[in-house]
Amino acid sequence: MLRIDLKPVFEEIKKRKAKIVLLQFPEGLKTRNIEIASELQKKTGITAVSSIDPCFGACDLAEQQARQVGADLIVHFGHSQLCNTEIPTIFVPLNYELEEKKLKGLAANCSEILKKNSIKKISLCSTIQYLGFLDFLKKEFEKKGFEVEIGKGKNISAGQVLGCNYSGISKGNDAIVFFGDGLFHALGIAFSQKNRVFTMNPLNNEIKELAQEKDLFLKKRFALIEKAIDAKKIGILMSCKKGQFRLQKALELKAMIEKHHRGAFLFSADLIRPDYLLGIDVDTFVCTGCPRIAIDDAGSFKKPLLNPDELKIALGEKKLEEYETEKFF
Numbered sequence: 001m002l003r004i005d006l007k008p009v010f011e012e013i014k015k016r017k018a019k020i021v022l023l024q025f026p027e028g029l030k031t032r033n034i035e036i037a038s039e040l041q042k043k044t045g046i047t048a049v050s051s052i053d054p055c056f057g058a059c060d061l062a063e064q065q066a067r068q069v070g071a072d073l074i075v076h077f078g079h080s081q082l083c084n085t086e087i088p089t090i091f092v093p094l095n096y097e098l099e100e101k102k103l104k105g106l107a108a109n110c111s112e113i114l115k116k117n118s119i120k121k122i123s124l125c126s127t128i129q130y131l132g133f134l135d136f137l138k139k140e141f142e143k144k145g146f147e148v149e150i151g152k153g154k155n156i157s158a159g160q161v162l163g164c165n166y167s168g169i170s171k172g173n174d175a176i177v178f179f180g181d182g183l184f185h186a187l188g189i190a191f192s193q194k195n196r197v198f199t200m201n202p203l204n205n206e207i208k209e210l211a212q213e214k215d216l217f218l219k220k221r222f223a224l225i226e227k228a229i230d231a232k233k234i235g236i237l238m239s240c241k242k243g244q245f246r247l248q249k250a251l252e253l254k255a256m257i258e259k260h261h262r263g264a265f266l267f268s269a270d271l272i273r274p275d276y277l278l279g280i281d282v283d284t285f286v287c288t289g290c291p292r293i294a295i296d297d298a299g300s301f302k303k304p305l306l307n308p309d310e311l312k313i314a315l316g317e318k319k320l321e322e323y324e325t326e327k328f329f
């Protein structure tokens with residue numbers, strides 16, 4: 001169950017005497033859009049406008065829409081602040097509700113597995129929805145005799161991981177313990193650090209070390225990289241979303257591609273979607289926007305879509321063994 005605390009939103013609306021407020025929801029929360037908009041309108045007297053464009057992260061602030069509708073404030077749900085804002089914005093994280101008993105049980109089971117693997121010092125990390133449980137888990141692991149660190153992170157909260165930012169993981173540990181669900185972030189951690197990675201999933205209670213998943217992921221990515229090795233024309237995609245726009249990176253890639261005597265062509269879009277790429281006569285694409293696009297949506301693109309580091313491997317600038325997660329920080 002997701003918990004949303006609207007109190008800071010009420011306070012901010014009152015403080016700013018806001019009249020029109022633009023609301024941004026992640027896809028998973030759109031079912032509660034009407035409920036939240038109604039409550040805000042009823043309690044504060046504002047006019048709420050809900051942006052219905054897909055929103056996958058705090059990199060995607062609907063500032064242009066806010067200007068167009070004359071909003072005094074943006075309320076961005078589900079993510080924490082990532083970049084500077086030009087319009088006053090309040091970020092409202094969503095937190096899962098988990099019982100202490102469950103957390104204790106998970107920490108105890110995970111401790112046993114870590115001890116069997118002779119691990120003494122761990123780095124704890126998580127995604128935004130579970131971040132509030134890290135301090136509790138830290139104490140639980142410490143009670144079991146582990147040395148536990150929660151990294152500080154650049155542009156993110158302590159211990160937080162994002163698909164483009166793994167700076168919230170402290171270094172110098174025997175292993176990293178990721179508390180969260182899904183494979184994407186866990187794999188991102190595994191390919192951004194040298195340490196062993198264990199996952200503790202509060203949704204299915206599974207605790208395990210990432211091993212086979214890493215090999216399988218690498219095999220799939222290498223199959224795509226291989227297809228791009230002989231590419232003669234390469235399209236470089238830039239997302240114009242505020243926190244994803246990386247012109248410098250795109251220009252560096254262009255220079256690298258041309259050094260290898262291939263054609264390099266720049267493309268820009270707000271949202272990078274498979275159907276937007278149909279009909280573009282290049283052999284392969286490289287994406288400088290959100291690293292998730294090339295990973296999560298790989299099967300939807302008709303031509304290979306690589307992340308920048310993967311293109312380096314395809315062009316022989318880097319070895320496959322040096323495969324790394326694409327990060328912005």
Ligand code: SF4
Binds near residue numbers: 060082163164165289
């Ligand atoms: S760029 Fe991607 S991973 Fe990074 S915050 Fe945006 S949606 Fe999340």
